[in-house]
Amino acid sequence: MESTIALIGFGEAGSTFAKAAGWESAALAFDINPARRKAMEEAGVVVCATAEDALSDADIVLSLVTADSALPAAEDYASLLKAGAIWCDMNSVAPDTKRAAAKAIEAAGGRYVDVAVLAPVNPARMNVPLLISGAHAVEAEARLQAAGFAKTRVVGDQIGRASAIKMIRSVMVKGIEALTAEMMLAATRAGVVDEVLSSLDASEKSQSWFERAEYNVERMTTHGLRRAAEMEESAKTLESLGVEPVMTSGTVKRQREQAGKTIVFKHERTKVA
DSSP states (O other): OOOOEEEEOOSHHHHHHHHHHTOGGGEEEEOSSGGGHHHHHHHTOEEOSSHHHHHTTOSEEEEOOOGGGHHHHHHHHGGGSOTTOEEEEOSOOOHHHHHHHHHHHHHTTOEEEEEEEOSOHHHHGGGSOEEEESTTHHHHHHHHHHTTOOOEEEEESSTTHHHHHHHHHHHHHHHHHHHHHHHHHHHHHHTOHHHHHHHHHHHOOSSOHHHHHHHHHHHHHHHHHHHHHHHHHHHHHHHHTTOOOHHHHHHHHHHHHHTTOOOOEEOSSOEEO
16 A cells, blocks of 8 residues: 655654655655754655645655644644545644544544554664554554554544553653652762662662663653653643643653753762763
8 A cells, every 4th residue: 555655743753764664755744843854855755845745645644743733733734635635643642632633634624543652763663663543543554554664553443542542651651750860869969879779679670770760861861851741741631531640740840850951870880971
């Protein structure tokens, strides 16, 4: 099943997928940031000056923008889609946000599909797990598989179901990162890093906390702003379910504050810079 693919947003995810799949001229790309043009050229995709140029002939669209741009992108570009085009919303946003985006896309004659990306795109690339939901999920899955995505699963015909799984899962994944940073800040200032990590190792042996602490903190330093935006959507998800997002709101703050910063702590086994 050959499809003309349009990429709306060409950040880490878009560039990674395009290079890994080797779409080249089969994919058209647009990003509001002109600095992304170089990455598009390196990936060999068709560089589009406007969203209309990218969308007018596309059969399937991968929306890969920032969380706060997911709904505006759907609303702003819905009218540019050709009739019947599938809009795969792969952004990390709350179910209600995706349902609002779906209304805009479908009102304009497009077909909206909720896609949840369950792991970092690097190093997984085309093996990144995708959950898909919505009335057009089955066809979308076939087209995504034909495009090279190897791990896809349809989880229902309701818009928001895939994103609910992702957002609720993120409460744990990103929450652990935030708690790790908070723990390491305190342990460093108290001068008890080795003792704290050794104590954790003694109670849980699946992975050394010397390794886990380094990994969790690095994730926040590199991706804190993007993850904070995602966790705001997780908070909305919990609120829509009647659950007060006490820890999740704290995770938003910690992820945002930690972005771009390093925690330098010393211990005998390794170093985190």
